[in-house]
Amino acid sequence: MDLKTEQRKFPFSLSARINHYLLSIFIIGLTALLCTPLSNQQGYHVVSFILLFVVSILATFMAIGPVFVAATLSALVWNFFFIPPNLTFHIDKTEDILMFGMFFIIALVDGVLTTKVRRQERLAREREERTNALFQLTRELSKASGIDEVLTIALERISNHFSMGAFFILQDGNNILHSSGRLQKEKKLTPEEYQLAEWVFTHLQPAGRFTPTHSNVQYSFYPLPGTRLNAGVVAVKPGRLFTADEKAFWDTFLTQIANALEREFLGELAQKARFLVESDRLYKTLFNSISHEFRIPVATIMGASDSLMNSIHPESVKADLFNEIFTASLRLNRLIENLLNMSRLESGQLSVRLDWYDMNDLANKVAEDLKEELKAFTLKVSIPEDMPLVKVDFGLLEQSMYNLVINSTQYVPTGSEIELNIRYEDGLLMIQVKDRGPGFPDKAIKDLFNKFYRVDGNKTGGLGLGLSIVKGFVEAHKGTVSVRNRKDGGSAFTIQIPTENPNIHNLLLNQ
Structure with missing residues (x-):
């Protein structure tokens, strides 16, 4: 996938909060307007209950700021338009003053408490979603086979849960970084960015955008350390600074990915080691076998040929010597044929002509x-x-x-x-x-x-x-x-x- 800049999706962006402030003012104003006929019939105390109810409703889906504005505005509107004398903030009766104060406090406390409860519910829901996300990631990574499959899962999950692209820069087994473009279009970093990635790889500390180190670059670089080796670095473009909870979630996410990459790296290293041992064993076996198997027919051919050239033999002896040469030649030819056939099989160049x-x-x-x-x-x-x-x-x-x-x-x-x-x-x-x-x-x-x-x-x-x-x-x-x-x-x-x-x-x- 391409490394792309994607703004993270936040539950309350700046424009949404401004809209909530305006909406709370509009709703309180509309409620006051609708309550005007009711005040004339039922009294102004009924209006206070309706305004309290509206503030409680607003608190169920707005942040604390708009709720505070709604509570304050509802108290002022109730005072100015409904408490006698009307169209003034002056209150004649002591009980109305107390009523006004209690109204403001109740509206404010009700709004704050409702907002806190809703915030706790949201945090609990986010924690549950993050726990499920980590469980899914761990389960998929445990089933992954090979570095390519681990990267596929990691890129997909980072995109789904953090709404941002990622670019992995993995080591080559010799602690040298190489961009991993096997599953994504190759993204070439500038020399300065690559040096910063190497610094992160060496020091095992994040750097780049929204970090204390080199925050002026466009990428954020995070190390991928395992328990035994450092798999590499991941580069991302976050939309803003992580909150504390988001940072903890991100770090845990990267830990799971790093452990999976480490497992695959160690598996590949072990496989290479086994391959080298097996290759060395096969080389010694083949060398010893070839030297032994070729020596016998070659020695037979040389001995019989030398005897024919340097000695005089009757025809029957000559026939036997020629037969030995021929038999040894057949054996030698069979050895060569087997080696050539095995070479054809190993190279994958064998074609079947039916x-x-x-x-x-x-x-x-x-x-x-x-x-x-x-x-x-x-x-x-x-x-x-x-x-x-x-x-x-x-x-x-x-x-x-x-x-x-x-x-x-x-x-x-x-x-x-x-x-x-x-x-x-x-x-x-x-x-x-x-x-x-x-x-x-x-x-x-x-x-x-x-x-x-x-x-x-x-x-x-x-x-x-x-x-x-x-x-x-x-x-x-x-x-x-x-x-x-x-x-x-x-x-x-x-x-x-x-x-x-x-x-x-x-x-x-x-x-």
């Missing part, structure tokens, strides 16, 4: 790519004959299936069977990879798809990225991936992807 594909082609491609790794195992592929074409991203789904199958080869005994089952059911593409390995500890299952996670005691190596990449690629299809331990041993990974097949697609087009 098209119609035959799942038999996908399964055959995975089996072909894993030909070397699967030499020591049996891959059993199961796809129904009536399996329809499905609309997926071939590359992402191939990499997901590749990672699941290669994951199974790292856990199952040599010679074991690995199952790859694919089917289409109720609008879902179902892909399952099953094995008869040792399975996973129950406590590890919930973390298997986390980055860099490796099961305790796992000696198979790897960066711990393969399954997290599967999760990212499947979720890019708006699908899910899960894992469970099989009853008779082993594990089963299940991918479920909502997709359409040509039959449903054509049916929708025909409709």
